[in-house]
Amino acid sequence: xxxxxxGFGTVGRGFAEVLQMKSDLLSSLDxxxxxxxxxxxxxxxxxxxxLDPLILVKRKKDTGSVGSDAMKEGTDVLDSVEYDVLVxxxxxxxxxxxxxxRYIEHALKHGKDVITVNKGPLALKFRExxxxxxxxxxxxxxxxxxxxxxxxxxxxxENLKGxxxxxxxxxFNGTCNFILSRMDTGLPFEQALREAQQLGxxxxxxxxxxxxxxxxxxxxxxxxxxxxxxxxxxDVSITGITSVSAEAIALASDHDMVIRLIGEVxxxxxxxxxxxxxxxxxxxxxxxxxxxxxxxxLAGPITVSGRGAxxxxxxxxxxxxxxxxxxxxx
Amino acid sequence: xxxxxxGFGTVGRGFAEVLQMKSDLLSSLDxxxxxxxxxxxxxxxxxxxxLDPLILVKRKKDTGSVGSDAMKEGTDVLDSVEYDVLVxxxxxxxxxxxxxxRYIEHALKHGKDVITVNKGPLALKFRExxxxxxxxxxxxxxxxxxxxxxxxxxxxxENLKGxxxxxxxxxFNGTCNFILSRMDTGLPFEQALREAQQLGxxxxxxxxxxxxxxxxxxxxxxxxxxxxxxxxxxDVSITGITSVSAEAIALASDHDMVIRLIGEVxxxxxxxxxxxxxxxxxxxxxxxxxxxxxxxxLAGPITVSGRGAxxxxxxxxxxxxxxxxxxxxx
Numbered sequence: 001x002x003x004x005x006x007g008f009g010t011v012g013r014g015f016a017e018v019l020q021m022k023s024d025l026l027s028s029l030d031x032x033x034x035x036x037x038x039x040x041x042x043x044x045x046x047x048x049x050x051l052d053p054l055i056l057v058k059r060k061k062d063t064g065s066v067g068s069d070a071m072k073e074g075t076d077v078l079d080s081v082e083y084d085v086l087v088x089x090x091x092x093x094x095x096x097x098x099x100x101x102r103y104i105e106h107a108l109k110h111g112k113d114v115i116t117v118n119k120g121p122l123a124l125k126f127r128e129x130x131x132x133x134x135x136x137x138x139x140x141x142x143x144x145x146x147x148x149x150x151x152x153x154x155x156x157x158e159n160l161k162g163x164x165x166x167x168x169x170x171x172f173n174g175t176c177n178f179i180l181s182r183m184d185t186g187l188p189f190e191q192a193l194r195e196a197q198q199l200g201x202x203x204x205x206x207x208x209x210x211x212x213x214x215x216x217x218x219x220x221x222x223x224x225x226x227x228x229x230x231x232x233x234x235d236v237s238i239t240g241i242t243s244v245s246a247e248a249i250a251l252a253s254d255h256d257m258v259i260r261l262i263g264e265v266x267x268x269x270x271x272x273x274x275x276x277x278x279x280x281x282x283x284x285x286x287x288x289x290x291x292x293x294x295x296x297x298l299a300g301p302i303t304v305s306g307r308g309a310x311x312x313x314x315x316x317x318x319x320x321x322x323x324x325x326x327x328x329x330x
Numbered sequence: 331x332x333x334x335x336x337g338f339g340t341v342g343r344g345f346a347e348v349l350q351m352k353s354d355l356l357s358s359l360d361x362x363x364x365x366x367x368x369x370x371x372x373x374x375x376x377x378x379x380x381l382d383p384l385i386l387v388k389r390k391k392d393t394g395s396v397g398s399d400a401m402k403e404g405t406d407v408l409d410s411v412e413y414d415v416l417v418x419x420x421x422x423x424x425x426x427x428x429x430x431x432r433y434i435e436h437a438l439k440h441g442k443d444v445i446t447v448n449k450g451p452l453a454l455k456f457r458e459x460x461x462x463x464x465x466x467x468x469x470x471x472x473x474x475x476x477x478x479x480x481x482x483x484x485x486x487x488e489n490l491k492g493x494x495x496x497x498x499x500x501x502f503n504g505t506c507n508f509i510l511s512r513m514d515t516g517l518p519f520e521q522a523l524r525e526a527q528q529l530g531x532x533x534x535x536x537x538x539x540x541x542x543x544x545x546x547x548x549x550x551x552x553x554x555x556x557x558x559x560x561x562x563x564x565d566v567s568i569t570g571i572t573s574v575s576a577e578a579i580a581l582a583s584d585h586d587m588v589i590r591l592i593g594e595v596x597x598x599x600x601x602x603x604x605x606x607x608x609x610x611x612x613x614x615x616x617x618x619x620x621x622x623x624x625x626x627x628l629a630g631p632i633t634v635s636g637r638g639a640x641x642x643x644x645x646x647x648x649x650x651x652x653x654x655x656x657x658x659x660x
Contacts, residue, residue: 018628022492149629151489159481159489162352162649280616282635291633298348298646299479302636303621305612306629316628319492 001033001326002083006074006103007090008040008056008066011117011144014311015087015318016053022319030326037081041099043067044077074099075106085325087318088116094208094217094233097121108132108140115321117144117314119217123233126224139325142225144317146218147172147290150306154320156226156294163296165226167266170292171283172218174308175202175209176241176261180249180274181286184258188246201288211240212261212272219263223270231270239273252276258284331363331656332413336404336433337420338370338386338396341447341474344641345417345648346383352649359656367411371429373397374407404429405436415655417648418446424538424547424563427451434459434470441466445651447474447644449547453563456554469655472555474647476548477502477620480636484650486556486624493626495556497596500622501613502548504638505532505539506571506591510579510604511616514588518576531618541570542591542602549593553600561600569603582606588614 003019005012019026019035026033034050040060045051045067060066078086086107090100101121107114109132116122121129122145133140143153147170156165171177178201182192193210196202208214216236223229241261252259255276260283262275277284282303285291290308295301307313333349335342349356349365356363364380370390375381375397390396408416416437420430431451437444439462446452451459452475463470473483477500486495501507508531512522523540526532538544546566553559571591582589585606590613592605607614612633615621620638625631637643 018492021628025492149632151485151632154489155481155485159484159650162348162355162653163646282615285612286610296646298351298642298649300637300640300643302479302481302634304632304634306632310630312628313630316493316626319628320489323492 001030001085001329002036002081003034004078004081004083004086005035005038006086006088007100007118008038008060009089009091010311011314011318012038012040012066012087012089013057013060014315015089016056018312018315018319020053029323029330033326036083037077038066039071039074039077040066041071043071044069046077046081048081074103078103078106083112085113085115085322087322088114088118089318090118092118092120092217094120094123094213097124101125104129104140105132108136108138111136111138113139113141113325115141115318115325117142117318119145119214119221122224123217123220126221126232127230139328141321141324142221143321144314146221147292147306148308148310149313149316150290150292150304150308151320152222152292152294152304153225154324155304160294160296160299160302163298166295166297167264167269168222168226168292168294169262169264169283170290171260171285172215172263172290172292172308173209173261174288174290175206176215177286178288179210180241180244180259180261183244183246183249184253184286186246189242189244210242212238215261215263215272219265219270219272223265227265227267229267235270237271237273241274244274260284331360331415331659332366332411333364334408334411334413334416335365335368336416336418337430337448338368338390339419339421340641341644341648342368342370342396342417342419343387343390344645345419346386348642348645348649350383359653359660363656366413367407368396369401369404369407370396371401373401374399376407376411378411404433408433408436413442415443415445415652417652418444418448419648420448422448422450422547424450424453424543427454431455435462438462438466438468438470441468443469443471443655445471445648445655447472447648449475449544449551452554453547453550456551456562457560469658471651471654472551473651474644476551477622477636478638478640479643479646480620480622480634480638482552482622482624482634483555484654485634490624490626490629490632493628496625496627497594497599498552498556498622498624499592499594499613500620501590501615502593502620502622502638503539503545503591504618504620505536506545507616508618509540510571510574510589510591513574513576513579514583514616516576519572519574540572542568545591545593545602549595549600549602553595557595557597559597565600567601567603571604574604590614
């Protein structure tokens with residue numbers, strides 16, 4: 001299995017580290033597994049004989065670039081190597097789908113399997129990308145795009161294949177959940193946000209998280225992949241957490257409730273909004289974990305939780321997709 | 331796919347109902363799926379052309395017997411039909427493995443795939459049964475044996491195949507958790523137990539649950555299947571909940587803790603005991619749900635919860651194993 005890593009940022013680097021950490025396991029599943037290309041926004045590197053993951057990681061750390069050659073068009077890099085799987089970890093662009101969208105389309109058109117954790121292409125062009133994959137006999141997997149290391153996409157599509165999933169409600173943004181959890185202790189929004197920024201949970205421009213955009217992307221991916229809907233980002237009714245006041249949280253607490261930013265999806269619902277959740281409910285959790293409650297016809301409620309972000313955690317979701325692709329090819 | 335249902339009690343009946351409910355889905359995966367035999371302790375029925383699940387369910391309800399013929403030796407029933415999968419739902423016998431053990435061994439010896447929810451055979455003879463399956467090219471699956479509808483066995487073995495699972499700690503017995511949750515509100519043990527019995531959560535002889543035996547069986551199954559250990563029921567250090575006092579619970583509560591019956595398994599630990607759990611921790615949940623926290627090397631903590639018992643819920647776990655077997659054969 002010949003792998004190309006597109007977008008060698010935090011997650012791409014984490015994935016290279018994971019390939020190294022799990023080299024014994026992976027070679028036992030596929031003795032020809034190797035990275036044949038890697039690129040970021042500034043540089044690229046290719047080697048048909050296989051690149052050493054640790055050298056890529058080190059070069060990126062030392063120089064800020066994964067490759068030794070100045071970047072050309074990413075699709076040209078893809079055309080210049082023989083490969084089997086594109087691992088797209090390029091940054092999310094929710095307006096256009098960004099570079100990732102072009103890379104994914106290019107790979108699928110050429111019948112290559114794709115693993116992506118990039119929410120932009122999936123939230124904007126899910127149906128088109130899946131049709132492209134199907135038409136060209138390729139596989140598109142994206143476990144890490146929703147909930148990071150929390151198992152949900154493959155769990156629903158594979159383990160729960162016999163169930164009819166009636167609804168999914170969940171906490172899909174650890175930054176918002178951290179802020180709301182801190183507000184539970186009496187902090188005002190601005191202070192909780194500042195704390196999240198100081199701890200590295202929130203970006204200096206936190207709007208993508210706190211306005212509910214990130215959660216909306218995930219809700220769209222779940223709607224299309226688990227509920228076979230054909231919706232896009234603009235179809236989601238979105239309310240973020242910026243207008244959640246300390247007073248509202250105190251009032252909720254008086255009634256043994258907390259406020260959490262919940263993404264909800266079913267055959268008819270597609271919504272992101274702050275909701276009152278009874279204390280003790282699976283969705284009343286505090287901190288940065290992601291949590292989802294999946295309601296099915298036979299099993300009833302199934303709840304899953306896990307780390308929604310993080311270099312190695314997100315890479316672990318890519319690894320699970322990679323192993324599924326290897327198993328499928330055997 | 332020709333199915334034999336052994337042990338047509340609550341879960342066997344639930345599985346027949348599920349086969350009927352999901353007949354469209356199942357026929358789309360395998361157009362030759364049918365039940366060719368079913369038996370309980372008193373009776374059996376076979377039909378190479380396929381038995382109607384609803385007639386089986388009705389006869390069992392009306393007469394207490396699934397079949398029209400008086401039961402002979404179960405392995406003789408197995409020998410009298412051509413079949414592909416044995417679904418064993420016979421009752422758990424933790425001393426000898428019971429009838430289920432003989433049926434499973436018989437099926438595996440003849441190269442038939444087996445799905446079981448019967449903890450006895452798995453807790454007593456896990457290694458032997460797996461070796462038998464491997465030797466004869468058969469598959470042994472048992473998702474429903476731990477946690478009912480809570481996904482855990484296949485999640486660890488398949489979705490998390492790339493992870494090294496470091497430990498699993500969980501609430502694997504809904505009856506005990508119900509009793510302890512009620513004790514959180516101030517009820518003494520005896521009264522909470524009586525309530526559980528009145529609600530049908532606990533048997534008239536509740537020792538199997540409250541002495542931790544049921545949880546120990548599940549811990550053994552996890553140890554053997556997820557941690558590749560070779561342990562049996564007698565290897566588990568077991569303390570039940572019978573000596574948990576109202577005073578201990580009140581004292582725990584003063585320190586913002588609850589007491590829960592936790593099964594823990596790792597490469598070195600194999601234990602069932604009441605533990606202090608901080609309120610707000612994923613394992614501090616109340617009620618009859620099962621919950622497990624899986625700690626892995628890459629993903630960190632992953633928590634799952636679901637209904638640990640119930641006719642349709644346990645049958646849903648059998649369905650997921652059945653679909654995996656169908657997919658594997660395609």
